[in-house]
Amino acid sequence: MPDSSLQPELQAGALYLVGTPIGNLEDITFRAVRVLNTVDLIAAEDTRHTGKLLQHFQIQTSQVSYHDHNTQQRIPELIAHLTEGKTLALVTDAGMPGISDPGYELVCACVQQGLTVIPIPGPSAVVTALAVAALPTDRFVFEGFLPAKGKARRDRITALQTESRTILLYESPHRLLQTLTDLATTLSPERPVTLARELTKRYEEFWRGTLADAIAHCTTVPPRGEFTIAIAGAPVSNPVLSxxxxxxxxxxxxxxxxxxxxxxxxxxxxxxxxxxxxxxxxxxxxxx
Incomplete structure (x- = not known):
């Protein structure tokens, strides 16, 4: 059962992974707001984006940027901050830090240094889309963003051909149609799929059909917003043995x-x- 007792005191020298809303600001937790208010520093993927969130909840904690392009410089600085006994919160632009972002590298660095890492659960586009996809949820695999092009992209999609678990992907609107086409070519045009668009936001939308239907839909209705794609796994056929x-x-x-x-x-x-x-x-x- 959930622990109903509040713990206002943060642990010295701890990294807090704070889940933030993926769209609707009401989805933030009381605990997340308290931690963001209390830590010594917030490391944010985009300080301007996170600044709007902090302003909305009247949080005045200082920020520092932490993203794909400055990890090598920033990680030693953040580790030094923690080893001094100060607290740090890591946030991404949306969802849980470390999922398809460089938070993974900071977590690994903290673990290697014997520093405490504490998760503050929050929304996740992957789980949100899966829950309403009307596809099997007992076993699934998250592939993040597919490689943009070339052999790496072809190899990744080919590897999914026999994947029997429900497959979750992230995709941008300008690449969605090409991704659906590549998936249909390799997996099957008849493979069931759910397109989850703008999750928790004003124009949230769920579209369900086959990959072939999805291609036709996105050809006539230009994709807008960020997408999470849920694809049915490959059918499992039992071998016929004598x-x-x-x-x-x-x-x-x-x-x-x-x-x-x-x-x-x-x-x-x-x-x-x-x-x-x-x-x-x-x-x-x-x-x-």
């Missing part, structure tokens, strides 16, 4: 030390046979 092949597989598993029941359960998960059917077949094998 009874003789099943017996061979069972024999191999049992020789590895699995019991008759354990071997039957494991093998049934990857075939058209039920566990009971596989177990019945296993009775043809001697325990030896």
């Amino acid at each position: 009874e003789a092949a099943i017996l061979d597989e069972l024999k191999a598993l049992m020789q590895q030390g699995l019991s008759r029941s354990e071997a039957s359960r494991q093998l049934a998960q990857g075939t058209r046979f039920s566990r009971r059917e596989v177990y019945q077949l296993s009775l043809r094998l001697s325990d030896g």
Whole structure:
């Protein structure tokens, strides 16, 4: 159960990863506001963008920039700040720091130095889009932004061809149509997809269909805003094995030390046979 007791005192020398709204400012937590108000310094991806958030909540904590282009210079400075016993909050322009941004590198540097890193949970575009995508949520994979072009892009999309988990991507409006086209070509035009646009903002929109339908939609309706794409995983097809092949597989598993029941359960998960059917077949094998 959640701890209802407040902890107004921050931990000296700790880095706080503070989740911030992905659009709607009402999505910030009380704890996030308290931490941002209390830390000695805020490291922000874009100080102007974060400045608007701080102004809205009347937070006057000083900021310093921390982004893709100044990590090598800034990380030693921030580590020194923390080793002096001061507190630091890391924020990104939207969502949880460290997800598709250089916050990962700062976290690694802190861990290597034995410094404390404390997460302050907040909104995430990935989870928000997944929750309403109407696609399986029990297993999913987040791919961030695909490589922009070339072999790296082709290889990444090809690797997704057999991915059975729901796939989540980020994409910008000017590259969305090309990405949908590349995905349809490699995965399948009939693969189900959900396009989540401008999450939690005024023009939030969810579009659902196939990749082929999505291409047609985005051809007639020019994409606007930032997108999170949720794509159905590849269908899982169970191999058709003969009874003789099943017996061979069972024999191999049992020789590895699995019991008759354990071997039957494991093998049934990857075939058209039920566990009971596989177990019945296993009775043809001697325990030896």
